[in-house]
Amino acid sequence: MQALVLTSFAAPMTIEHLPVPQPGPGQVLVRIAASGVNPLDTKIAAGTAPHARPRLPAILGIDVAGTVAALGDGVTTFHVGATVYGMAGGIGGIQGSLAEYGVFDAALLAPVPESLSLREAAALPLVFITAWEGLMDRAHVQAGDTVLVHGGAGGVGHMAVQLAVAQGATVFATGSAASRDTIEAMGARFIDYRTSTVDGYVAEHTGGMGFDIVYDTVGGATLDASFKAARLHGGHVVSCLGWGTFDLSALTARAASYSGVFTLLPLLSGQGHARHGAILREANKLIDAGKLRVRLDARRFGLRTAHDAHAAQLDGSARGKLVVDVAD
CATH class of the missing domain: 3.40.50.720 (NAD(P)-binding Rossmann-like Domain)
Structure with a gap:
């Protein structure tokens, strides 16, 4: 798979070809469609977010949306082919969403509502x-x-x-x-x-x-x-x-x-993952009821131009959440 890798803080991320990871117990392999961009992503890249405990080399991207490609042992909440989203990695040495595939804890994920595109879903979790x-x-x-x-x-x-x-x-x-x-x-x-x-x-x-x-x-x-x-x-x-x-x-x-509020704590501590999945299911109820919408910036970015998305986050030009389209 292709992945965008940060090898040094405050330096450009580079495309690398890596093996597709395989899910362990309680995990799912996700073919990633989109990666949400948050201010924290740019701070991690700059080396100014020690509270996120980044470990280099790192694949950034805290928010993810995509399609389940394989299930680890014990996963019964999703099936292969299901679309899912969540705040699932990109900190604490956990692979993030700026890659074509990722393995994530199933408890952190929720199904994508039918009325939500994968780009919108990727912008919402954090x-x-x-x-x-x-x-x-x-x-x-x-x-x-x-x-x-x-x-x-x-x-x-x-x-x-x-x-x-x-x-x-x-x-x-x-x-x-x-x-x-x-x-x-x-x-x-x-x-x-x-x-x-x-x-x-x-x-x-x-x-x-x-x-x-x-x-x-x-x-x-x-x-x-x-x-x-x-x-x-x-x-x-x-x-x-x-x-x-x-x-x-x-x-x-x-x-x-x-x-x-320290939203990163479940990912960093390994405890409370199910709470995040449950909160996203509450988001789904509000979305289905027409009470919640996510504002998206209209610009489109891919893995090779993700640095431009980070630049737009930093320069204040974003008009809504920025999203990187990982899948063409």
Whole structure:
């Protein structure tokens, strides 16, 4: 098979011809159709993501969609020929999806809904799982909650907005003026982070009380701002980018709480794989109900031009999730 291999950090990946791997117990061999591109992929390639525990040489690509080509012993959830998707590799020494074939733990995968293309499926796993773990598993969002999503048009952000709306929450989302239409089309109320202050939008939209749930997908100063936006007496701040040092005094003063989301943990620890597969099956229900869509960048990339997809992720030109078409 052909695979795109990273042999040195901050250096170009190269096409190599490798043996097709064979599935072990509990695993499936997937003929890969598409590989989703995430900001984390570019950080791993640059050598700036030690938390992902990359091991060189590495085949990157965390998100995968394709067709089951062979089953390992004990796999009964899928059949040869089934289309599957998942967040299944590309970190911690596990082969990723920038290759024609890959062996993945069946528990990490879910069937691709009929209404979803394989390109769309490849764009969805990491961002949806991250949104679900924050809103559902940590913050327990429910109907009637007020939810603020920072970065509402981004990868995780646009999943979090749609998920909160689907649960019956009243949703607000920050973004630039250019993202207003996207945010409002998903059912959220737009807040321009460049022209608004935390005190201003908390006063305008919550009467100064704060939001029940604040989901930070940006990190840094935005997470500090999130602590000031949480509801008095029990607000909950969630972040998927809580790396760094932060001042918790504003959170404490509001008697609010904080939860971190580390979506990579099942892959890195080898524990909890089935939870990720189950979360993607919840995504399937929302997709089938017409309550969840993934935004795709219209540009097309292949294995030999995957570096261009990484460049587009880095330069901020992406308008939706970027996908590499592995299968011609």
